[in-house]
Amino acid sequence: MTASMMKAVFSWIIMAFLLLPWSELAADAALTRHYKFDIKLQNVTRLCHTKSIVTVNGKFPGPRIVAREGDRLLIKVVNHVPNNISLHWHGIRQLRTGWADGPAYITQCPIQTGQSYVYNYTIVGQRGTLFWHAHISWLRSTVYGPIIILPKLNVSYPFQRPHKEVPIIFGEWFNGDTEAIINQALQTGGGPNVSDSYTINGLPGPLYNCSAKDTFKLKVKPGKTYLLRLINAALNDDLFFSIANHTLTIVEVDAVYIKPFETQTLLITPGQTTNVLLKTKPYFPDATFLMMARPYVTGFGTFDNSTVAGVVEYESSTVSMKKLPLFKPNLPDLNDTAFATNFTQKLRSLASAQYPANVPQKVDKQFFFSVGLGTAPCDQKNQTCQGPNGTKFSASINNVSFVQPTTALLQAHFSGQSNGVYSPDFPISPLHWFNYTGTPPNNTMVGNGTKVVVLPFNTSVELVMQDTSILGAESHPFHLHGFNFFIVGQGFGNFDPKKDPQNFNLVDPVERNTAAVPYGGWVAIRFLADNPGVWFMHCHLEVHTSWGLKMAWLVLDGSLPNQKLLPPPADLPKC
Numbered sequence: 001m002t003a004s005m006m007k008a009v010f011s012w013i014i015m016a017f018l019l020l021p022w023s024e025l026a027a028d029a030a031l032t033r034h035y036k037f038d039i040k041l042q043n044v045t046r047l048c049h050t051k052s053i054v055t056v057n058g059k060f061p062g063p064r065i066v067a068r069e070g071d072r073l074l075i076k077v078v079n080h081v082p083n084n085i086s087l088h089w090h091g092i093r094q095l096r097t098g099w100a101d102g103p104a105y106i107t108q109c110p111i112q113t114g115q116s117y118v119y120n121y122t123i124v125g126q127r128g129t130l131f132w133h134a135h136i137s138w139l140r141s142t143v144y145g146p147i148i149i150l151p152k153l154n155v156s157y158p159f160q161r162p163h164k165e166v167p168i169i170f171g172e173w174f175n176g177d178t179e180a181i182i183n184q185a186l187q188t189g190g191g192p193n194v195s196d197s198y199t200i201n202g203l204p205g206p207l208y209n210c211s212a213k214d215t216f217k218l219k220v221k222p223g224k225t226y227l228l229r230l231i232n233a234a235l236n237d238d239l240f241f242s243i244a245n246h247t248l249t250i251v252e253v254d255a256v257y258i259k260p261f262e263t264q265t266l267l268i269t270p271g272q273t274t275n276v277l278l279k280t281k282p283y284f285p286d287a288t289f290l291m292m293a294r295p296y297v298t299g300f301g302t303f304d305n306s307t308v309a310g311v312v313e314y315e316s317s318t319v320s321m322k323k324l325p326l327f328k329p330n331l332p333d334l335n336d337t338a339f340a341t342n343f344t345q346k347l348r349s350l351a352s353a354q355y356p357a358n359v360p361q362k363v364d365k366q367f368f369f370s371v372g373l374g375t376a377p378c379d380q381k382n383q384t385c386q387g388p389n390g391t392k393f394s395a396s397i398n399n400v401s402f403v404q405p406t407t408a409l410l411q412a413h414f415s416g417q418s419n420g421v422y423s424p425d426f427p428i429s430p431l432h433w434f435n436y437t438g439t440p441p442n443n444t445m446v447g448n449g450t451k452v453v454v455l456p457f458n459t460s461v462e463l464v465m466q467d468t469s470i471l472g473a474e475s476h477p478f479h480l481h482g483f484n485f486f487i488v489g490q491g492f493g494n495f496d497p498k499k500d501p502q503n504f505n506l507v508d509p510v511e512r513n514t515a516a517v518p519y520g521g522w523v524a525i526r527f528l529a530d531n532p533g534v535w536f537m538h539c540h541l542e543v544h545t546s547w548g549l550k551m552a553w554l555v556l557d558g559s560l561p562n563q564k565l566l567p568p569p570a571d572l573p574k575c
């Protein structure tokens with residue numbers, strides 16, 4: 001381009017800017033939104049048990065964050081409780097701002113009692129429903145809340161505009177203290193106690209003892225469309241969800257639009273979000289309808305098999321509140337893998353001109369991770385542990401059970417002091433092949449370490465995650481920080497590197513941040529490592545994370561100035 005051409009283009013850009021109507025200018029006018037999160041104790045009663053829980057601003061579930069695509073968020077977190085805390089903004093890409101991602105000892109040291117930290121990040125290229133939660137030990141059992149990202153001003157949804165939008169966040173309530181539960185389990189080596197109920201917006205609903213008054217009610221009008229923003233913040237359980245006598249249209253998962261489809265029932269794993277349209281009946285139906293959720297379970301251990309319910313109530317000006325008949329939805333069996341598979345395979349990226357599916361077509365590096373449970377030696381002198389055959393439960397990826405460091409990986413990386421904190425030699429595939437989903441091997445003991453995979457900037461990654469049957473096959477919802485990925489394939493049994501890639505979908509695979517490794521099967525994902533930093537990847541069943549089912553990717557800086565991790569904020573907590 002000659003200088004005069006450049007000058008012409010430049011003045012044209014300025015002209016265009018000046019001629020735009022005000023509203024179009026405002027469409028790009030991103031805001032900075034300020035939030036103050038006080039971490040406080042609060043007494044809360046559910047199922048007739050009162051306990052003191054860790055909360056944000058005394059609220060359970062925590063406050064909503066509402067922002068627009070392009071906005072900057074400044075969230076000041078002040079810790080007033082005896083526990084260490086850190087918060088994660090689940091699904092937010094955190095481009096170059098890994099310091100604000102939140103997992104304790106990965107991207108930051110915890111915020112200690114009396115300390116504060118400002119999470120500072122911009123929402124880039126994302127719109128939809130995500131959520132925030134504590135990312136240390138099991139504190140996320142009570143510390144969580146919705147993140148609602150509206151499209152930019154004057155940009156509409158690629159579906160019918162809803163009459164109302166309603167967040168529906170699933171959780172798990174324990175009558176006991178969850179910190180005591182997981183600490184004791186890690187000490188004895190056994191499985192932790194399971195929850196006493198599931199919750200919808202913090203409420204267990206009428207199917208539990210002493211809980212009818214704690215029921216979530218969705219009041220609706222006939223003939224309207226509601227956007228339900230579903231979030232699974234439960235600690236340890238995938239959930240089936242359905243509303244009696246109503247069909248749901250799924251329009252978005254993990255803050256990415258999909259090709260809409262209708263279903264009576266959906267499946268949502270911990271760490272996933274799903275936006276659905278609920279079209280109410282065109283007339284007042286003279287009935288009340290339950291919405292219900294209960295788990296999808298594949299493992300061999302004990303679990304909470306209870307059902308949470310909320311109510312869909314039609315408001316009417318003419319009919320008095322007489323006793324209306326109540327309808328319940330039919331939910332799949334607790335072990336209905338056929339339903340889970342069928343449902344998962346219907347999810348496809350919208351892949352429109354406006355919202356393309358940028359699936360990496362070439363792959364620079366391939367990884368194969370075996371994921372599943374195993375055992376570790378009992379380290380209690382002269383005692384037997386409560387895991388299988390007197391061992392401790394453990395879990396590993398490629399036989400590495402992740403050992404949490406005592407200083408944050410990102411700080412160690414940025415300051416060039418990784419020695420003794422982590423090693424860059426995480427195995428790219430299992431050291432020994434075995435029949436991953438066949439008869440379990442005799443030796444169930446797994447190794448451990450604090451290892452990362454190092455990726456040059458802009459590496460195109462393909463990762464196959466293979467479930468193992470070492471302690472029984474099980475579905476694991478894996479969550480990747482810092483990126484969305486495309487689910488290009490999945491199947492049962494052992495992944496076949498010759499045959500299976502032939503069936504990969506590289507056109508419109510679903511894009512998300514949390515994907516289930518199927519029960520006794522495998523999932524293949526692709527992502528572009530265009531975000532420098534240290535990015536945690538882990539099973540979002542908190543019990544498995546506690547047992548070590550986690551690892552980290554270290555993405556190096558690129559050569560351009562805008563391809564580098566920003567320096568740490570001055571108030572970043574220290575260990």
Ligand SMILES: *[C@@H]1O[C@H](CO)[C@@H](O)[C@H](O)[C@H]1NC(C)=O
Nearest residue numbers: 040041042043044050051052
């Ligand atoms: C919770 O209840 C206990 C016992 O009644 C009381 O001592 C404590 O002050 C309460 N805590 C809060 C935060 O209200």
Ligand SMILES: *[C@@H]1O[C@H](CO)[C@@H](O)[C@H](O)[C@H]1NC(C)=O
Nearest residue numbers: 074097118120121122566569
């Ligand atoms: C937030 O981070 C940006 C850089 O990403 C920086 O320019 C800004 O000053 C920070 N704001 C605060 C309040 O720390």
Ligand SMILES: *[C@@H]1O[C@H](CO)[C@@H](O)[C@H](O)[C@H]1NC(C)=O
Nearest residue numbers: 244245285286287288327328
């Ligand atoms: C709800 O569905 C059941 C069958 O599942 C049906 O018997 C009933 O009539 C329906 N009720 C309403 C009000 O739609």
Ligand SMILES: *[C@@H]1O[C@H](CO)[C@@H](O)[C@H](O)[C@H]1NC(C)=O
Nearest residue numbers: 294302303304305306307334
């Ligand atoms: C849940 O598990 C308990 C204890 O194992 C059992 O008694 C009960 O029948 C189960 N309930 C359902 C709905 O499966």
Ligand SMILES: *[C@@H]1O[C@H](CO)[C@@H](O)[C@H](O)[C@H]1NC(C)=O
Nearest residue numbers: 297298333334335336337338
């Ligand atoms: C699911 O559980 C039921 C009993 O609740 C059992 O009859 C059935 O065989 C199980 N199905 C699978 C696929 O394991």
Ligand SMILES: *[C@@H]1O[C@H](CO)[C@@H](O)[C@H](O)[C@H]1NC(C)=O
Nearest residue numbers: 262337338339340342343346
């Ligand atoms: C799978 O989905 C199709 C289409 O929605 C449905 O007809 C079929 O019954 C489903 N199968 C199972 C096992 O859920």
Ligand SMILES: *[C@@H]1O[C@H](CO)[C@@H](O)[C@H](O)[C@H]1NC(C)=O
Nearest residue numbers: 378379380381382383384385
């Ligand atoms: C463990 O048992 C051995 C022999 O039975 C005994 O000598 C030793 O003192 C015990 N150690 C502990 C920590 O109890």
Ligand SMILES: *[C@@H]1O[C@H](CO)[C@@H](O)[C@H](O)[C@H]1NC(C)=O
Nearest residue numbers: 375388389442443444470471
């Ligand atoms: C426990 O020991 C029994 C008997 O030796 C064996 O059959 C079983 O496979 C072992 N289980 C595990 C998880 O190691």
Ligand SMILES: *[C@@H]1O[C@H](CO)[C@@H](O)[C@H](O)[C@H]1NC(C)=O
Nearest residue numbers: 434435436437438439493494
């Ligand atoms: C793995 O084990 C399964 C179940 O026992 C068996 O059907 C399959 O043939 C085995 N695969 C290989 C490659 O040995």
Ligand SMILES: *[C@@H]1O[C@H](CO)[C@@H](O)[C@H](O)[C@H]1NC(C)=O
Nearest residue numbers: 434435439440441442443444
């Ligand atoms: C595993 O244990 C079985 C039964 O104890 C034995 O027959 C088999 O040889 C063992 N396999 C290996 C690989 O050690």
Ligand SMILES: *[C@@H]1O[C@H](CO)[C@@H](O)[C@H](O)[C@H]1NC(C)=O
Nearest residue numbers: 376377379403446447448449
């Ligand atoms: C790591 O494995 C070794 C060898 O089995 C064991 O002694 C050690 O306790 C393990 N460390 C952790 C933190 O689990």
Ligand SMILES: *[C@@H]1O[C@H](CO)[C@@H](O)[C@H](O)[C@H]1NC(C)=O
Nearest residue numbers: 083084109110112406574575
């Ligand atoms: C809180 O975190 C600091 C820094 O890692 C650590 O030294 C301390 O033991 C932790 N305190 C608690 C109560 O876990």
Ligand SMILES: [Cu+2]
Nearest residue numbers: 476539541544
């Ligand atoms: Cu898991």
